[in-house]
Amino acid sequence: MIRRILAVVGGIITGSLAIWLMETLGHYLYPLPKGIGPNNMAEFKEYVSNLPFPALLLVIVGYALGAVVSGFISTKIGKDGKNRYALICGVFFLLATIYNMVVLPTPIWFWILGIVVWILVLVGYRLALNKKTI
Template structure:
């Protein structure tokens, strides 16, 4: 039981770390304008609306990589198939909060749910526990 809990928690943390690292890469490629307060939701929403499609695709890539890395870590450590789905459920919960805070184009909103799902499915194949 402890293995399942710890493995799942580590998977969740790996999801967050992997997603953050890919998004940091996106910020390096497409830096926000100087002086922007990233804690100001209105400012972030304004910037998000103006970024190029390629920058938005990096965000979806972050969700894909995060889903795959987090689920893989959870599956390998917990040796329990539902751990991957728990990682995905929390990723989706975070997406809902993000979509409520920052307006997204419809295609990106849909993609933010599909990308981590694909990542989890890939992780299950790689971990061979699904």
């Protein structure tokens, strides 16, 4: 039972780190304007609504990386070959993504990719099952 919980927690933590790394890169490439902080929601929404396509795509790439990493790590920790840990991680991140898309102004293509990308937890799951991987 503990291993199952740790599998999901480990997948969520490592997936979050992967997303954070990509979003940090995005903030480096597309920094917040001076005087605007992420705690001021009105200003932050304005910033997000004016982001160029590559900046938003970088967020989707971060989600994709997070999905694969969380699926992989949760499966490796689970050690029973079942995809349930990856799927639980995927549902968790999907709900968080939907919340973010509701709160922040994002275009329709971002909504579509932001939802579909979480199926990539199953790619991480499959990679974890491959005996040739780490």
